[in-house]
Structure formats: structure tokens, C-alpha cells
Amino acid sequence: MPLHTYKAVNPGRCPDCRDGFERLQKVSDPALTECPTCGLPIERAVAEATFAPKILRIPGANEAKAAGFTVYKKLGQGEYERQ
Numbered sequence: 853m854p855l856h857t858y859k860a861v862n863p864g865r866c867p868d869c870r871d872g873f874e875r876l877q878k879v880s881d882p883a884l885t886e887c888p889t890c891g892l893p894i895e896r897a898v899a900e901a902t903f904a905p906k907i908l909r910i911p912g913a914n915e916a917k918a919a920g921f922t923v924y925k926k927l928g929q930g931e932y933e934r935q
Contacts, residue, residue: 857897858884866890872897 856877860869869887883896913923913935924932 854879856883858887858894859897860887861893861895864890864892866892869894 854877855874857872857874858869859872860866863870866887866889868889869892875884884894886892887894911919916923917935923935925935927933
């Protein structure tokens with residue numbers, strides 16, 4: 853279920869819709885049109901981008917071992933050897 857962000861169209865004194873709030877809703881649920889606290893009109897805001905680090909390169913076997921992963925070397929068809 854996605855997290856939707858809402859903010860007031862014309863901010864009033866209500867701290868919920870003035871500062872914006874988030875609501876966990878199903879995709880099939882209709883968007884809210886009024887603040888659940890004060891009843892003022894609200895709109896769905898565009899969510900901020902989520903930070904996702906870019907992988908610049910694939911780590912080598914030595915780096916994987918140093919990070920605590922088990923590294924295997926392919927010997928043949930379906931055969932692997934632990935390094």
C-alpha cells in the first residue's frame with residue numbers, strides 16, 4: 853500500500869493540512885478531497901524523490917569476501933567451488 857502525501861489548497865489554522873500529512877492508502881482507494889480534521893479542501897501532493905544510491909561498479913571477489921559474503925567460483929556445468 854503506497855503512502856500518499858496531502859496538503860491544503862488554501863492553508864488555514866489546522867496544523868494537519870497546513871503542514872501536510874501522509875496517509876497510507878490502497879491504490880484502488882479514491883484520493884482524499886478534504887482534511888479529515890477540519891474539512892478544508894486538500895490535494896494530493898507530489899511525493900519527494902526517495903534516495904537510492906547508484907551502483908557505479910560491481911564489487912570484486914576480494915571486496916565481497918571483506919564484506920562477509922561467501923564467494924564461489926564456477927568450475928563447470930552446475931559445479932561451483934568455494935573460494
